[in-house]
Amino acid sequence: MPEPALVLRGIRKAYPGVVAVDDAHLELYPGEIHALVGENGAGKSTLSAIAYGETRADAGTVRASGTVGLVHQHFELVGRLRVWENVLLGREPRRGWRIDEAAARSRVLAVAERNGLAIDPNAFVETLPIGVQQRVELLRELDREPAVLLLDEPTAALAPAEIASFFATVQGLAARGAAIMIVTHKLQEVIAYATRVSVMRHGRIVAQMETAATSVDEIARAMVGGELPSVAARAATQPTPCLSVRALRAGSGETSVEDIALDVRAGEIVGIAGVEGNGQTTLADAIAGMIPYDGTISFANEGAQIGVIPQDRHREALVMPWSIVENVMLGRQHRPELRRGATLDRAHARADAQRIQERFDVRAATLDVPVRTLSGGNQQKIVVGRALIDDPNVVLAYNPTRGIDVGAAALVQSRLMQARNDGAAVLLISFELDEILALADRIAVMYRGRIVGEFERTNVDRGAIGRLMAGLS
Amino acid sequence: MTNMRRTLAGPLGAVVLLVVLMSLAMIVAGTSPLDGFSALFYGALGGRSQIGETLVATSALLFPALGIALAFRGGLFNIGAEGQLLIGALFAGAVGAQLHVAGPLGIALLLVLGAIGGGLWGAIAGWMKARFNANEIIATLMLNFVAAYVSLALVSGPLKGPLATGAETAWLDQAYWLPTLLPGTRLSIGILLALAVAVVLWWLFSRTIFGFELRAAGDAPEAARRAGIDIGRITWLSLALSGAISGVGGATIVTGELHRFNTQLSPGYGFTAIAVALVGDLQPLWICLAAFGFGILEAGGLAMQASAQVPKDAIHVIEGLIILVLAARRYVAARAETTAV
Amino acid sequence: MAVLLISLVALTLIKATPLIYAALGGVISERSGVINIGLEGMMAIGAFAAVVISYYTREPALGILAGIGAGALGGYVLGIAATRFKVDQIVAGTGINLICAGGAAYGLVLIYNQPGASAQVPALGREYWVLVALAFVAAAALHWLLARTPWGLRIRACGENPAALASAGIDPLAMRVYAVTLSGALAGLGGAFLSLGELNLYSDGMTAGRGFIALAAVIFGRWNPLGATFACIAFGLFEALQYVLQGRIAWLPADAMQALPYIAALVALAGITGKVRAPAADGVPY
């Protein structure tokens, strides 16, 4: 075997109330794609940040034979700068005092081409869809020719086609001798693209396997330390009209929607399939009443309760410096059971938070820690738990399992199914076709702001959906 | 090393650092630190009338500091407390000098007028923010200047007291004077009102739905909007309330101490109060403590100037240092904790 | 009429100059993510230091340099407090204002043994027009630097998303300290222009809120050097107009006229609705 490119020995990192990483050992070799998997809060991001040198370990050593690059779980891009500015920030080509813009653009194009990525170096990052932003993140690291590249959940927001091309790039990089570690919750990806996989649990690396010799189930069992919860069964329901959208037109520009007609009935899950950036956000915002629209959005019963799982949990769903208990009250502050006159009933809110913690297995030191300190997946569980806790008539779920581990994802899916079985109308917007296929009673495909096809669960055609999503009819 | 860090980190460390810095400032000025400090503390706390002056300053700072905290909690940088205080005082003074209502009702009327005046001034900025998304830092700042000039124009013109030699209204009727709290001093019961406001604010922030929505709007505006909170309403309401609290502060200066409106009734309480609010961590009860600390400096500073020849401006330097040191102490403490595990 | 127009223009430029320097400082600081409430204090300490050094050296040019240096020091302290010590930026700026204004007042006592105002010191003569012109050059230069150079790109990135800068291997905290120091230097220059360019002495309160006006100009100018300069000129023009109109409109008292520039600013503030967007990480500690 060649010399390892990165060696982690006895790494430990404690935060108040939790040991995030505990005596972890890991070696990465040039040319390998190494998957790091584990439950939410297992310590994957923390370990990556330590390997990168961004977080200081309490104990242990990190040794790297060359530059280390890290693509964060949350993008670290500057939205109001152009692509080339983001990619070359800190390494700008110069001509005298000024930046040589022409050279910068061609350099970005060259790196992109070498790695098989298509990009417009002049575009402003904030105008790009998430998948393309991910490419920018990757380009920034690729430009530095890292010997070791750490990728923290790079595919969480990507559409299936984007994932394939993403891994093509990564494989090319590995073939050129880079050592790559990729954190992910999508175990199929692990099997399909990684060479080895390490499993983290409670801060420790508990298993290491060659992917050729393992399976999704075995990895999942190692992660959870037991069997996976199975998704709740689909019960027979008598769907009745609930949410009805007619001639909806909203938003502007690329993500506007037009001429949308959609019914979601009580007791069914309607899935919206589509590649990100085709108007799903606009549709969800219109239904949630967050943006103005033309047309009608009506609910069968007056004062219908809507539980919303927004797209961006950091910005739209949570108050990051607040405690779990306070976040559980957010949006529910006027509910009769939570209020006593002009004041809030904190004891009740705490009980709710406890219930969510139990139902969704939220891993947190206490219910009073700021949600900022929770791992991404645990934050998402709180968002989902809060949306479902009041038994809403309508559930608006936007990528509800993004960034959460397989066990928790199964749990979330179960809860959505249960809500449906109990008579809620569930609108599920997801970029994961598998998720939609597993949960939805009916599927609508969105492309360029319109609904271009509808399928009943009984006669889905995966291929047809895929073609519609890609704009082919 | 670790031990030293730990000591430095505690509030004790902050105090030690401050004393050292202040002593240095005094030595530069040619005053012995011993004289300086004894003058400061004697001047602030050395007797009934000294304590009275300290508490007068405390009360004057507390109102605007609480008002500022309310707005800041809602994510709105209200740096217009000075103008709001002035307009509140103007309302109280102008009406008090013209209209005669006897008894506690009269005093209550003036305080309410103060709240209305300050509230109105705050609401202008709030409305501009809600309606036009106008930056509230700038709006409140500009309104300070407008308040100063407009009130000056009014009290040197139509509202000027018949006997006044300066730009001020007539004396208020004795019936309007706030009762004295500490006999023999200028300390009025206004300070009790300030403390009551602090308690109400504490309750508002920590218990009520409005406080919850206010904090949400301040800490995560988009999440708050999606939680069904009307951000526009919170914006103008919190700026109006914030201004109202400062306005009541202005009215208490008028009814409690000056007994008339004068354009120069505040030496910048509204600005110092920003520091008070922030040193008090935007927590009403801590703000009370911070206001007392600054009250000691304001009152003690005067005496220091009188008996130890330390110019009054030295107190500003000291106040500035205190703000920086106290604000930094939390960081130092946090550092000590993480590195000392 | 022509004379009036010329003095109106001269007055506008003179009024605008110290504001422009301070506002440019504000732009740099805010583009890097630090709100510099301390501009007022940095102007005051700059004005004071300029006078003191000119007093001792009899060399006004050295005084101007000292003003720049003193402002920079104020900026540096704010920068360190707001980054390394994680002090809230508004708190730190408020503290700096108190320290600078108080320190200058105190300094008058120590140096001139007389509170309130300094002695008259050697000041710039007609050369001060150079400083007026330089303000505009500085605005154009800063605009170019921000837009075209690596330095500018990094400042902008720092104010938008310091984490991105950190990912690029540059310490955003150091960047901010550097930007705020520069900001203080410019504010100090603005102060020195007042005390040694326009006048020849330091007097307590002579900055008279100009630092705060500059802060407003930063926002009116949408965080852009040229925009901020334009805002300063507009403000200077309104002040100049106020001066000129005073006494010509019989029914309007002088004090009410003095509120005119500020009311104009408020109206303008409502007028530029919606389009203003601060740097994303402006005021957000890293």
Place this chain on the structure above:
Amino acid sequence: AHRRGPAPGQLTLGMVTDVGGLGDRSFNDSAYRGLQMAHARIGAYVQVLQSRSAADYQPNLTALTNLHFDMVYAIGFLMGLDLDQVAKQHPQQRYAIVDAVIDDPNVVSITFREQDGSFLAGALAAMVSKTHHIAFLGGQDIPLIEKFEAGYTAGAREVDPNIKVDVKYAGSFEDVAAGKELSNLLFNDGADIIYTAAGKVGLGAIDAVKSRDGDYIIGVDSDQDALAPGRVLTSMVKKVDVAVFDVARSLQEGKPMHGHVEFGLKDGAIGLTDFRYTKSAIGEANLARLKAIQAAIVSGKIVPPDSRKALAAFTPVPL
């Protein structure tokens, strides 16, 4: 320069400035000079407290009272109502107030007839002006400053009934630069003499006139002639120092003053400086005429107006 507290038996004098503060080269400074005179000539121990706001007046007065000074001076009409209160609370403490009349047995009230001196300044300006256009620059438009404005304008009309008198206010007593800017504006507009009654703002006006031949500033309160020799036509001096010193001396001599003492032209406590840099520019004839006007004021033949309202009713008195 380490200063100590008073020696036993030393006469102790305290002073509270108004918000203008020391260093205004004017009103407050003049009062302070009176104290320094008392220090130099009768060995008094002297202490000054400056005020930042109206709210500081009472605490400052009270602080000095608590330190048992023999005499506490309140400098400025702004403190009138405050001193009244403090004086009533401390009947055994002696106080003096400048520019306001307080009816308390333990308070000496010192006032000046500023309009008389301003009248002379206006008359002189009208005689010297070549453009028949002069100006007044005030700090803030408050009643005290109005006295200066009204007296000045009336004096100018006494000499030249058709003279143009521009009036502007800086809106501040501190913004020195505004003083320069406004003065330049007034000069450029055709005025060739500006009378300033604006605290530190006047310093800016004096800086402005330095580079302008043929134009003049008239200073105020203190003798500001030397700040720009030859360019400051004269200063309308209000000898607060003399008054302050007189009060101290009378106390030292065991014959303390009481009640309201008004200082005017005839006491020499109000008046113009001795034109030491500008005598030739003014000319003997004008100086003689000025003397005649002064005599008319002292004799009561001319009564200078002390407000804009009184000014409107003023008509030049033929001499």
